[in-house]
Amino acid sequence: MAFNIVKRYTLPIGSVILLLFIWQCIIWIGDYQPILLPGPLLVGKSIINFIFTGEIFSHLGISLFRFAVGFILAIIVGIPIGFLLGRSQFFYTAIEPIFQLIRPISPIAWSPFVVLWFGIGSLPAMAIIFIAAFFPITFNTIKGVKGVEPQYLKIASNLNLTGWSLYRNILFPGAFKHIMGGIHMAVGTSWIFLVSGEMIGAQSGLGFLIVDARNMLNLEDVLSAIFFIGLFGFIIDRLITHLETYILKRFGEN
Known part of the structure; x- marks a missing residue:
């Protein structure tokens, strides 16, 4: 048991140390x-400064x-x-090809229209995340x-299960793992495009922080912002994993 705990934490820590060493090399x-x-030390100082000043929060x-x-x-x-298209062959045949046509388009490709429709600020970023x-x-x-x-x-x-009882007792539990798989995938893509959306017209947020630091040629602040983006993206994914397990x-599954 103790060995497994040590192994669980020492391997990731060792990987981080190795990455920092390669970076410095x-x-x-x-x-x-x-x-x-x-270098890592300069970026580390920037991370600490962001935390103590509270700017990052x-x-x-x-x-x-x-x-x-x-x-x-x-x-x-x-x-x-998804339930509508999954249950109705008529709607699936009518709508699924349209979704398949739109799906490969990068959300950022819609940004000119998003900015025209929603202006600048939070709404364009929210639309891109959606x-x-x-x-x-x-x-x-x-x-x-x-x-x-x-x-x-x-x-x-x-x-004779119909309506809400059918969805609650059969369809939703049966489809739940696939739904959570989609949510996990969506977390990664939407978190990435959140940063991209904030680089377009926002005056605040992590994406804006990267653009502002780049314009000031403070690349250590850029890397610090990237670190926080990765860290909190990881935390969000882990929280969703715990929710899925719960x-x-x-549902009676392990």
């Missing part, structure tokens, strides 16, 4: 100046708010549409609904 070998590639709070609104809207809209999260959630929901075991549906029919336990 690249600077030594390439003889890069801090203006081109800041104001930008982070704004980014998390934008992310939460866009992402939750994508869930609210995407899951019901677009980025909507399709993974919707298509995985469709896959999950279509993948529900036919015998479960026969049992539901024999028990719900699966409620």
Whole structure:
């Protein structure tokens, strides 16, 4: 038990130390100046400064708010549409090709229209997050609904389960793993495009912080902002994983 705990934490820590060493070696070998590639110590000082001044928390709070609104809207809209297309062959045949045509388009490609429609500020970033999260959630929901075991549906029919009871007891539990797979995928893509969206017209947030630091040629601040983006993206994904595990336990699965 103790060995497993040590192994669980020492391996990631060792990987981080190795990455920092390789980073510093690249600077030594390439003889890069801090203006081109800041070293780990310089970036570490920038991270500490962001934390103690509290600047990172104001930008982070704004980014998390934008992310939460866009992402939750994508869930609210995407899951019901996924169930509709998964259950109705008529709607699936009519709408699925249109979604497949739009899905490969990068959300950033819509940014000129998004800025024209919503102006600058938080709304464009929220719209881009919604677009980025909507399709993974919707298509995985469709896959999950279509993948529900036919015998479960026969049992539901024999028990006269219809309407909300059918969805609550059969369809949603049966499709849940696919839905969560879509949500996990959507977290990664929408968090990436949140930063891109904030680089376009926002005056605050993590994406704006990168642009502002770049314009001031403070590359150590750019790398610090990138560090926080990766860190909180990781935390969000882990929180969703814990939520998934909790719900699966409620469904009686390990």
